Amino acid sequence: MKAQKNKSLELRPIGVIRSSIKKRSQAPKQGSEGAPDAWVEVHPFAVRALDGLAAGDEIIILTWLHQARRGTLKVHPRSDPNRRLAGVFATRSPDRPNPIGLHQVTVRKIERSRLQVGPIEAIDGTPVIDIKPVLCGVQQT
């Protein structure tokens, strides 16, 4: 197999979630379902990439759902056994081949290398892999 132009598809975490949610079983399914605010602690190498973000911004946080099962291809939506099995790409199940979490949150506060954001359902210790601004007219239409 030809390598992808010698570029690895290995992620390098840019930070970590610090949350009061310690276990997957305690996490709501979505941030909007009663999740708390949490902190994103940004690793030193990536702190410069935060410049321009401010409290009040709407951002998208991408995480690596490190406790997910990567072999799962079908699930009962919302873990409800009464609902028909669906492909994971038609659901937001954390169990999927590449368990990337997508969280749209508001920035509450920025302190040097950490951001308080919320509401967010990711559990304590979840690696953060990217932060992006929400684009009006693209994300919101």
Place this chain on the structure above:
Amino acid sequence: MKAQKNKSLELRPIGVIRSSIKKRSQAPKQGSEGAPDAWVEVHPFAVRALDGLAAGDEIIILTWLHQARRGTLKVHPRSDPNRRLAGVFATRSPDRPNPIGLHQVTVRKIERSRLQVGPIEAIDGTPVIDIKPVLCGVQQT
């Protein structure tokens, strides 16, 4: 360094973009800026995970922007040298530590293991790493 519970942060592509856009220089900055429709060819191992998707659905495609520069932490927004340098986390620049593209698109058609979607600015050959439904009230508020 302690390993992340023995879980690698290595992505496994679930498909690939087939587009008329062949080079990064030809790609619009966002799908909404004149991008064409394109095909997502889903790899055989992941085809079962498509069950439940249908033409007309709004989905989010996550890609690995394989031609991006991962060392970049600051950019001029929209490549405009008149705009002040900003941290990449405050922009949608493809150049960033983990070059994940986030594309909100409409499913035009599904044919067995491939989906026609659009509009999408990703170039031909871009690895696809995840597909998620858009959630009303989360993505759209």
